[in-house]
Amino acid sequence: MYRTLRRALCVAAALLLPLAGVQSARADVAAEAAGGGYWHTSGRQILDAAGQPVRIAGINWFGFETANHVVHGLWARDYTSMIDQMKSLGYNTIRMPYSDDIFKPGTMPDSINTDGKNTDLRGLTSLQVLDRIVAYAGQSGLKIVLDRHRPDAAGQSALWYTASVPESTWITNLKALATRYKGNSTVIGIDLHNEPHDPACWGCGDTSRDWRLAAQRAGNAVLSANPDLLIMVEGVQSHNGVNGWWGGNLMGVAQYPVQLDVPNRLVYSAHDYATSVAQQSWFTDPSFPANMPGIWDKYWGYIFKQNIAPVWLGEFGTTLQPSVDQKWLAELVKYLRSTSAYGGDSFHWTFWSWNPNSGDTGGILKDDWQTVDTAKDGYLASIKAPGFDAGGPGPGGPGDPGGGNAACTAAYTVGSDWGGGFNAEVEVTNAGSVPLKSWKVTWTWSGSQKVTNMWNASHTQSGATVTAVNAAHNGSVPVGGSASFGLGGAPGGGAAPSVSCTGA
Numbered sequence: 001m002y003r004t005l006r007r008a009l010c011v012a013a014a015l016l017l018p019l020a021g022v023q024s025a026r027a028d029v030a031a032e033a034a035g036g037g038y039w040h041t042s043g044r045q046i047l048d049a050a051g052q053p054v055r056i057a058g059i060n061w062f063g064f065e066t067a068n069h070v071v072h073g074l075w076a077r078d079y080t081s082m083i084d085q086m087k088s089l090g091y092n093t094i095r096m097p098y099s100d101d102i103f104k105p106g107t108m109p110d111s112i113n114t115d116g117k118n119t120d121l122r123g124l125t126s127l128q129v130l131d132r133i134v135a136y137a138g139q140s141g142l143k144i145v146l147d148r149h150r151p152d153a154a155g156q157s158a159l160w161y162t163a164s165v166p167e168s169t170w171i172t173n174l175k176a177l178a179t180r181y182k183g184n185s186t187v188i189g190i191d192l193h194n195e196p197h198d199p200a201c202w203g204c205g206d207t208s209r210d211w212r213l214a215a216q217r218a219g220n221a222v223l224s225a226n227p228d229l230l231i232m233v234e235g236v237q238s239h240n241g242v243n244g245w246w247g248g249n250l251m252g253v254a255q256y257p258v259q260l261d262v263p264n265r266l267v268y269s270a271h272d273y274a275t276s277v278a279q280q281s282w283f284t285d286p287s288f289p290a291n292m293p294g295i296w297d298k299y300w301g302y303i304f305k306q307n308i309a310p311v312w313l314g315e316f317g318t319t320l321q322p323s324v325d326q327k328w329l330a331e332l333v334k335y336l337r338s339t340s341a342y343g344g345d346s347f348h349w350t351f352w353s354w355n356p357n358s359g360d361t362g363g364i365l366k367d368d369w370q371t372v373d374t375a376k377d378g379y380l381a382s383i384k385a386p387g388f389d390a391g392g393p394g395p396g397g398p399g400d401p402g403g404g405n406a407a408c409t410a411a412y413t414v415g416s417d418w419g420g421g422f423n424a425e426v427e428v429t430n431a432g433s434v435p436l437k438s439w440k441v442t443w444t445w446s447g448s449q450k451v452t453n454m455w456n457a458s459h460t461q462s463g464a465t466v467t468a469v470n471a472a473h474n475g476s477v478p479v480g481g482s483a484s485f486g487l488g489g490a491p492g493g494g495a496a497p498s499v500s501c502t503g504a
Contacts, residue, residue: 020419035092035143038185040264043307045344046230053344055385055461056143056312058093059086059364060353063483065099065149069126070109072355073135076369078117080136085139086354089364090384094142095314095350096133097149097194100165101214102126103173120473123484127180131481135435138186138478141390145350146177147191147234147314159200160193160214167214171221177475178226180480183433189230190312191269192218195247197237204224204254209235212256223262226312232312233258234269235300242298245280247271247315250300253308267348270300272332274318274325277360283324289331296335304347317352317361320375329379338382351380407432408477408503410441414493415486421452422493429482436477436503439467443497449489457485479504 014276037049045053061082063072073082086094107126114122121129134144151157152166161167174190181187196211204210214234219231237243237251242251248271260266274285285291297305304311316332318325337346356363364377409431415423430436441457445464457468474483 018429026424034125034386035141036089036185039230040190041230041266041310042264044304044310045169046267046310046348047344054388055339055344055346056145056348056350057091057095057146057380057383057385058095058340058350059091060095060097060147060315060350060355061086062097062149063356064102064126065097065153067153068110068325069099069102069107069153070112070129071096072111072357073123073365073369074112074118076113079121079133079284081117082354083133083140083142084139085372087142087387087470089353089372090381090387092142092385092387093145093350094137094354094452095145095147095191097147098130099150099153100148100169100173101153102130103176121461124189130481131180131478132476134181134184134186135476135481137387138184138435139390141387142186143188143388144186145189145230145314146187147194147232148174148193156195158197159209160196160218162213165349167217174218174222175225178222178229181478182226182228182255182480184435184479185228186478187229189232189267190222191232191234192222194234195271196234197246200236202236202239202249203256206347212258215258216260219258219266220261227262227265230267231258231260231265232267232269232316232463233313234271234314243273244299245273248299250303250311251298253303257308260300267312268300268303268308269312269314271315272296272313273316273361275322276325277317281329288324289327292328292331295336296332301335301347309350312348313349314350315352316349317358317363319362328469333379333383336383337387340382344385345387346383346385349377349383405432406434406436406500408436408439410499410501412443412496414496419492419495421488421490422449423486423488424458424493424496425484425486426499427482427484428470428477430477430479430503432503433479435479436475438475438501439470439477439483439501441499441500441501442466445494445497447491447494448493449494452488452490454487455485455488456483459487 017194032418034052035048035054039046039048048054063070109129112118112121137144151162160170192215195450199209200211201209202212215233234247237246239249250268282295352361353363356367358367409429411427413425417427428439451459451461456471459468477483
């Protein structure tokens with residue numbers, strides 16, 4: 001809702017809560033890890049590959065959907081320290097917004113400080129940076145939900161398509177993401193489109209406006225590429241004359257449920273906000289905040305309570321400055337059900353946002369991108385949940401019966417050749433079903449070429465045969481991801497040689 005407002009800079013301030021609640025959350029998070037393999041649904045619960053209930057208890061980290069084409073804050077900190085801090089605070093999932101711009105060839109991230117931090121991101125495209133974030137999150141035991149937030153960086157759209165980004169592009173890019181991370185269970189699902197709103201409808205039958213039908217088309221396309229993913233479907237703004245938050249109205253599910261070709265993959269998602277985003281009639285009701293559970297039941301809670309499907313509150317947030325917002329958040333946390341009492345039989349959630357630069361909510365971090373707003377974080381203590389097993393793809397999970405295999409391919413391209421010398425680039429792609437820890441590339445030139453220098457890899461040469469091994473910073477490559485290195489040689493480059501790649 002009102003996304004342009006939430007992109008402006010602001011500082012969040014709020015009432016401090018007792019630290020005891022935060023400490024009790026740490027104890028909860030220290031509980032036995034679960035979440036191995038891909039996940040599926042059973043009634044209103046989400047289960048891991050072993051059938052254990054899990055709870056998404058996470059945070060939104062935005063930026064890939066903006067003109068920066070990368071998560072924000074990397075101008076201030078290393079991405080690994082950011083993820084480490086999320087984990088230390090007890091968040092177990094990152095909702096990662098993006099726009100379709102990141103799929104345009106050569107899209108590069110902006111505003112990353114690579115001087116002493118984020119050094120392994122230097123020279124990477126936006127998609128390659130996303131690969132690195134997914135890989136590190138998986139190693140840290142965090143899950144990722146990818147959120148198609150906008151068609152392009154220019155702004156939010158009411159419908160899932162625009163004149164410049166048609167439905168076909170939306171679906172093509174969703175399938176590309178599903179394929180890119182296939183076999184990597186760090187990415188547990190895709191949120192198909194953020195905050196559909198008027199004129200979007202639910203169940204009206206008009207294929208140009210009916211979000212429920214579009215979600216079925218896109219969800220089935222994603223599942224055709226990767227049948228193990230969860231499909232997150234948000235609501236709309238209004239249904240049968242009843243208005244609500246953008247993406248927050250799921251009343252139509254009762255009559256028109258989303259139907260996917262693969263069973264047990266559907267999760268419904270709602271958004272809910274406080275007065276720092278916008279006023280709603282229920283905030284001024286004399287019975288507030290006691291009226292709020294009934295409001296949430298009407299719009300989206302009934303889906304959970306009637307055991308129709310899991311419900312994920314994909315966004316909720318506030319500056320906490322007005323006292324009404326403090327009451328709203330306390331009531332909402334209670335409604336979402338405490339982990340200590342209900343475990344995984346609860347609503348799922350990702351708070352908006354990690355970023356401090358969200359204009360009408362602020363974030364868990366303050367403006368220095370380091371200090372935690374302990375008030376906000378404290379409100380969430382009772383609904384935080386255990387983290388997950390580290391390591392990305394889990395043996396025994398669906399589609400990964402034997403723990404996976406390490407494999408890679410490499411492509412050799414001559415960039416320039418001036419007769420007496422040449423430059424070439426080699427791109428290594430993880431073609432296996434597990435993340436690579438290291439890789440080695442070998443080729444044999446047909447002429448007398450010698451390597452004169454090489455960057456982002458080390459090499460040995462015996463006669464015409466060259467063996468290149470990854471550098472320390474680019475040996476880790478997620479499933480579907482890539483790394484590259486370059487070289488200079490002499491004399492001229494000649495024909496591109498055949499290249500072999502082995503990974504471990």
